[in-house]
Amino acid sequence: MLEVRNLEVVYDDVMLVLRGVSLRVPAGSIVALLGANGAGKTTLLRALSGLLDVHDGEITKGSVLLDGEPVHGLRPAQLVRRGVSQVMEGRRIFAELTVEENLKVGAHTAARSSAENLERVYGLFPLLKERRRNVSGYLSGGEQQMLAVGRALMAGPRYLLLDEPSLGLAPSLVRQVRDLVVEINRQGTTVLLVEQNATMALSVADHGYVMETGKIVMDRPAAELLADEDIKEFYLGLGAEGAVKSFREVKHYRRRKRWLS
């Protein structure tokens, strides 16, 4: 089990972004983490994978436990070795490297099982196998997302943290991502799925958390969240015009991203 207890995270010594978050990801499950832009979802994943340092972020309170052992403060490489891998927001493939080189970098900590994991990933993504000598920067958005997920699987993780894998993908590809999450989980990997596409995430998850400005405001079995119209309307922005609204959000989000970079 991957567990977060009462976690507080501060950026740049002043910006309190997570205000006492607690969350449990039981082994074998799929857990969805939902919430609007800026709620702190990505920050939570950074805390789980040791990437806060890069962003001048710091855990000021609380703990992260992996199978009961505290792991906050470990470096990313150590966490990957212990079985926690993250697929970052925005795919972040190594665009200058070929598809297979990307995958091999993913296997950096698992050199011994590299060949075996490569077979597994190619099994999941036959398309990547076809393109394995191509420079990955020329893949389509959907293919790049597959590559990002495949790359994380190359480390043979027990816990896979996915940050908005469906972002910017066409509906048919979103369905593919969903099926993929189910398949990865079926093969024995526990998944923490961060999504803005609440319907998709809840349709595969066992349990759902909703986050708002650095706090967990809702913590229920996924089926309940999905069934409750009020929750959908208030927390997930999925009222009658849900589709339109979330589409606008996505566009807004992408624009914001561009300003930031």
Added chain:
Amino acid sequence: MKGVLESLVRGLGNGSVYALLALGFVIVYKATRVISFAQPAFMIAGAVAVSHLAGTTGFYLAVPLAALLVAGLALGVERVAIRPMVGRPVFVVAIITLGIDVVVRVVVNGFIGLDVRQVGDPWGLSLVEVGGLAVQQRWIAMLLTTAVLVSLLFAFFRYTRYGLAMRAAAFDQETALAQGVSVGMVFALSWALAGGLAAIAGTFAGTGQGVDQLTWIIALKALPAIIVGGLDSLGGAVIGGLAIGVVESLVQSYQGDLAPWLGQNFAVVTPYAVMLLVLLVRPYGLFGTPEVERV
């Protein structure tokens, strides 16, 4: 014609020295975004190490030993002086590398003494005939060694786990971290590689004429080489280094006759003249990426 070709071979020979140094600059730059001005010191440390070792081990064993020694030195310097600076502004770190250069050179100067030290190479200034041309043996040896080293280096970056990790980290450090690549390891490895390459370059520079306390100045010509080739391109470093060597050599051979109005010794400044020309046309170098900023 024969003269031109001979001059060309000399240029390629000297150019290999610049190319190896330029590779070091580029490798460190790609890994850390810092231009390491410590390269001249590592170069001279390599030459001096060879000059001291060659007597006991023989020249051919002394060179790899010196390369390892200087790689180790660079590793230590990175650990002690650079790693604690991670996250500081790049120019601060660059200034620190300048300091490292001065300190290491002062120490190494103690091992040079006031005279010229021979590196103990078997070539001296002897000539060999290749296809009707009379060229110095050392130029051929330098060019061949560089070809082998460059091939090994490219194979390293292409096929090995650490080479791939370094390329990934150069492209996107955070994402490389997320894959379990240790960025500390990438920094260390880049400095070690740069140190080892500089040591071999220094040995080359010392063949024939030996080394003295001013030999390090040769390393400065690697700067035009990386500007010409592009700060972030390994292939560019090699081609830039060779090109600078060739142009310099041709100018040295012919400028006196063809353009005497440029004065004597114009060859000395040609690397910088070439650099300025390239900067006017392609500010990011012939093979560099346009985004690379230059201050």
